[in-house]
Amino acid sequence: MTAHFRIAIIGSGPAGLSAAAHAASLGLAHVLLEKTGHLSDTIYKYQKGKHVMATPAQLVLRAGGDTPFAAGKRETILGAWDARATELKINVRYNAEVTAIAGTGEAIPGSVQKIVTRKRDGSSATTELQRHAPPYRLTLADGGEILADTVILAIGTQGNPNRLACPGGDSAHVQYQLDDPGEYTDEHIFVIGGGDAGIENALGLAADPAQANVVTLVNRGAEFSTAKDANVKALLAARDAGRISIMTGTTPRLVEPGWIVLDTPDGEVRARADRIIARMGSAPPRGFVEACGIEFTSGDRLAYPKLSPVFETTAPGIFVVGALAGYPLIKHCMNQGHDVVEFINGNRDLKPADEPILEAKFAGLPGRRSVADWLERLRSRVSILGGMSPLQMREFMLDSEARFVPAGEIVFERNTPGSSLFGIVEGEVRVEVDPANPAITVPLAAGSIFGEVGLISGRRRGATIRAGSDCILVEISRGAALKLMSAVPAAGREVTRITTTRSLQQIFKSGLTPDDLAGIIATAKVETVRAGEALIREGEAGDDIFIIRSGSMVVEKLIAGKPVFLNYVPAGSYVGEMAVIDGGPRSATVRAAVKADVIRLEGAAFRALLDAKPELLARLRADMADRTRLNNFIEAKKDSFRGLVDMYTGVANFLVDQGVGEATDVLLIDEKLCVGCDNCEKACADSHDGLSRLDREAGRTYAHLHVPTSCRHCEHPHCMADCPPNAIHRGPTGEVYIDETCIGCGNCQRGCPYGVIRMDKVPPKKPWLLSWLLFGNGPGPGEPPKAWAYKHAKKGVETPKKAIKCDMCAGQSGGPACVRACPTGAAIRVSPEQFLTVALLERGAD
């Protein structure tokens, strides 16, 4: 007979384990199903000895069954959990992967879920799923079955590795993970998959020639397009040094014991393979979750399941907690594990553990309201928050701030960096649209939003905003705003509509009102342009005009048969105006420097606007005259100094290839001046806890212009995308920095395409410089050698490895230390607009 439980908990991570522990201590009939052979696989897979952090510090821990958790070594935490699970007699089943969950009761009327699956080619198919009432039948991978009245899904977000689909793919010598590359010797090993994981594994296996492994990396494509540049370079270097073989354009066809058969561009190849490591990415758990009848908030990649305030999904009796619910920190996970069991057990008044945090957020506001009241007030007043559930509001508020701003006070100033979005809960604010005359303002009423330009473009604030009356505002962090737009598609559309109108007003100024713009906004379309794709082609007809919302563009023109770089256009500008004004064909090609979002405005509608607004026409003509002058200047140069202009184009293209198009501030080294003294690196280390955030020699070089491995402070930092404690921010002077709440998970390091983040421990303090100069004490200026740091580390104190990156020396009066400390002037830190100008033309002259 199939076993029947009151609660089945799937996944034994911090969330699932805490839930099971609570169920056990309450004496509820439960089972904890874990896919692997141990508890908490995500944490189990952390690097050995990793220091696990317990953030946020203000949050009280309310773990089920008093499961212990405090910051400490991975091993200590896992050990304590194993012990607690045994003590509480948690009913765990290991190696029990749940593959399906289906209601066994009656069909629930009207409860049908539509599941949209997207294919690689862009097409999609929709299937419909009729939900059935509990109890649920859980099917296990080994064919076993379990019945449960309620199900707690706590499977995290790691998903399952994509499997080798070819015959023999499930052979014993195929594995999907590599814990310790040092473990294998004298083997013929094939690594399948040319992403970062595959490349890193292959390099690890081949790193020590003494291991004598014969390593081959197999990649389906001809190029390694998804891997980081630094990894690809290291791989190619390893191949050139004869340590690794690479097979591109190749897929596995068949796996036999001890052998692998591959389809290569030159036909079939059979090779000895003692071990096959498949690293072909992993499928997010979404497919499995949807198939259980659980709806997501939207089709967006960032979306989470739709949940009620008690974590219940759209399938009645199935609950989702932990990282899968959108809470990636261990403390949150454990608290939710406890809470969800309380809810299931009938306690509906339980206040969530984050209540004190939220209370503190609302404490400074006038009017004494409860947290729930405030959340509801925010939700019902601010238009874009309308579609959120109470639970979503709680999560949203953890990453946002509410504040009271008295009349007349400034909310933010023009030219401040900032990417948060503001909603007006009460009162009104005034936008100072004209920097020259603060008296000219445009009011914004309660319910609306502002700050969206910073959010979308990653650029500085375009106007000063001042409270027009006493106001209550909600400041939504960039992360929370992005989640919001993906969770509530209507909010996303609203933000787009508002940004379009406002960016038109801001770019074209000329006193345009939303009414003037209504006609043209109706024709506006937001389009995404891939990096390198041309938005406008020289010589073609067309008179649409484009506003660059995010990303940046380069303008180039064919001169004497060769494309010549003319200009760099950042987000917040427009292109394509010449054709509207002079009616001719496109005079230059405009290409995306990085993936960019543009707003396309129809030429005809725009011309109508120009006819109605002669000031606007005059303005455009003035801009156009500037651009034409630049073009003529370069064309003139081209005749006399052809080599110079080619060099200019080459350098500009090189910099754009190096990601300078999405940079706000980039370190460049003129290798005609660099004497290799590494004073820049030493200065970096000495002004930042003894760790250098820059690798001078590494990185690409073109025409003696070198882009070292150092943060570019991207407009939309990739590193920020997936930081569990939200520790990465943009600082007040535009720098992207990591604060002390970093938990050292390394997501940012993997996310940064330029490989500029390192994970390291802060070394002990060095003796004073003079005592080194006079008596030779300590290692001298710069980053201390590892051996020294190890020897002088405080015994018994564990220093965690954290993410370390450039903070642009914010707060230091002289600006970046690397630049200050360069004796020859080789190192400069500049923004692309500063550098990608005609001034570059002069560089080649000497």
Place this chain on the structure above:
Amino acid sequence: MARAAISRAPVSRAVVRAPRDTAHEGFLTHRRGLWWKVALALSLVVSAAYALIDQSPRPNGGTALGYGLGTLGALLILWLSLLGLRKRIITRGAYSLKAWTSAHVWLGLSLIVVGTLHSGFQFGWNVHTLAWGLMMIVILTGLYGIIVYARLPEQLSANRQEVTQPQMLEAIRALDAHLDNAAQPLGPDDAALVRLSLEKTDIGGSLRQRLGGSYARDGNARALAAVRGEVERQRLAGKPDQRLAQILFLLERKEAALAQARRHIGLKSRLEIWLYIHVPATFALLAALAAHITSVFLYW
């Protein structure tokens, strides 16, 4: 911590970013050549004073002008010596080492005029001339320094080809591992040749080799020559041993890798070797200067 306070402040004001030098100018022309202009003006003024002011009985350090020049020169020398400290004390202040170097180089050159005129061309075998001589050694090595600073970086960059020094050394280590493997099936004589390459190769070599760039007597070069000869002989005699040909191929690659690493190391040595005279001579100069000044006040 302080940072968190800023970002959570109730209003966000435009925090002014610290002013910084974004001009793309080398140290010789820093601020449109400010310092060579200053140094030139200084030299001209000093020379004019020397020519125009009557110094009786004869020009030397003892006249009023001589005292003036001596004080100026000594202060300049002290300040020039401080560059060594400035380079190593990384403070948060708004200094620019480039500006320091720029002033250092040009004011240092003007010392030729200041110091020599201070002496009134009275040279002899004494501590005073010793100080002058040391000063000239420091200045001339400095002059050599800016010549290499101007010429070598471009070569260093071109030779590197985007490879870092650790990567160069790593590539050589990897080739060694291959050589070791490939040598296993060889006979004792040939294996000895490979060992010659593995054990008797010194990547950097002596200082002389670094500066001169000649490594013909080095283990790998000798092994390569011998193996190449051997393979050539076998080729003429009929069919060369495939295993030895493989060794030849690896030795050639290693030679190329060595050449790149050695050019790199050689260029870096040339970029700093002069400092090993410039700086100790500075210390000697400071000592001689102290002796010179003391003796002047004791015996004059």
